[in-house]
Amino acid sequence: MNNYITLSDIENLEELIKEAIQLKKENSAAGLGKGKTLGMLFFNPSLRTRLSTEKAAKLLGMEVMVMNADKDGWALEFEDGAVMDSNKAEHIKEAAAVLSQYCDIIAVRAFPELKEREKDEAELVINNFTKYASVPVVNLESATGHPLQALTDAITISELKKSKRPKVVLTWAPHPKALPQSVPNSFAEIMQKSNVDFVITNPEAYDLNPNITKEVSIVHNQQEALKDADFVYVKNWSSYQQYGQSPKVEENWTLTGEKLKATNNAKVMHCLPVRRNVVIADEVLDSYNSVVIHQANNRTFAAQAVLKSLLKK
Numbered sequence: 096m097n098n099y100i101t102l103s104d105i106e107n108l109e110e111l112i113k114e115a116i117q118l119k120k121e122n123s124a125a126g127l128g129k130g131k132t133l134g135m136l137f138f139n140p141s142l143r144t145r146l147s148t149e150k151a152a153k154l155l156g157m158e159v160m161v162m163n164a165d166k167d168g169w170a171l172e173f174e175d176g177a178v179m180d181s182n183k184a185e186h187i188k189e190a191a192a193v194l195s196q197y198c199d200i201i202a203v204r205a206f207p208e209l210k211e212r213e214k215d216e217a218e219l220v221i222n223n224f225t226k227y228a229s230v231p232v233v234n235l236e237s238a239t240g241h242p243l244q245a246l247t248d249a250i251t252i253s254e255l256k257k258s259k260r261p262k263v264v265l266t267w268a269p270h271p272k273a274l275p276q277s278v279p280n281s282f283a284e285i286m287q288k289s290n291v292d293f294v295i296t297n298p299e300a301y302d303l304n305p306n307i308t309k310e311v312s313i314v315h316n317q318q319e320a321l322k323d324a325d326f327v328y329v330k331n332w333s334s335y336q337q338y339g340q341s342p343k344v345e346e347n348w349t350l351t352g353e354k355l356k357a358t359n360n361a362k363v364m365h366c367l368p369v370r371r372n373v374v375i376a377d378e379v380l381d382s383y384n385s386v387v388i389h390q391a392n393n394r395t396f397a398a399q400a401v402l403k404s405l406l407k408k
């Protein structure tokens with residue numbers, strides 16, 4: 096692995112999942128990262144990604160530097176050939192090259208603006224870091240993807256599945272804010288690479304990018320989709336068609352205990368943070384069915400497997 100920007104950077108998904116599960120069993124520091132430094136830049140808030148990736152790096156023996164780039168760094172210019180006479184003080188060309196002097200791996204979180212679809216899909220921030228850094232770059236959630244979360248989710252399903260080919264349902268849920276499509280995009284991608292019966296359910300105005308969902312079955316009736324599910328992955332996302340908007344939905348899409356009765360006693364997943372009683376009801380999050388904490392714990396081992404793979408290069 097040279098970088099970890101999208102799921103296509105994974106050479107062998109099954110092997111990487113096995114590696115993460117093995118690292119979880121060992122749960123001990125290894126010397127591979129000794130004398131190496133991970134630099135993490137956050138243009139947006141984080142709890143899990145920031146702390147689990149730092150922990151993963153430290154378990155490998157690495158030093159870690161973290162910067163809230165949106166608050167503490169110079170405003171960055173990403174346009175090639177820009178005349179920098181406005182508020183942007185530093186060009187990505189210098190910023191990425193300088194960071195590469197201090198760090199052996201650079202990791203970046205940069206959410207979409209959700210205003211212009213083409214602009215977000217160009218992945219200006221993460222792609223320019225990758226272009227101008229001379230060290231590997233890791234995606235800590237970009238405009239259109241969250242591959243560390245998706246790897247975590249595949250590890251969690253692999254650990255908890257009770258049948259060879261479980262039914263996995265990704266369901267849209269309500270949220271008071273318009274959220275990116277990064278998590279469901281990456282989840283949909285990794286499920287298509289996994290041995291699962293995968294279904295997506297969402298209101299009509301919320302179909303994800305068809306270039307990502309491809310042949311996946313999309314059901315607009317949530318109750319019908321949930322039938323016999325072994326895993327239910329709950330997530331809000333804003334509309335892709337009416338880009339970044341939150342078209343009104345009449346039905347109640349919150350995942351409740353009543354709705355869960357149609358499933359095969361499904362494990363309930365969410366990447367967190369989750370808005371209780373909006374996205375998922377208390378009775379589900381507080382039940383045996385919820386595996387969200389197990390899932391969050393796996394963030395460390397997914398990150399550790401990816402960092403280890405990059406360090407080996």
Ligand code: CP
Pocket residue numbers: 140141142143144145236244366367368
């Ligand atoms: N799931 C996830 O990425 O959590 P954070 O936003 O807290 O990092």
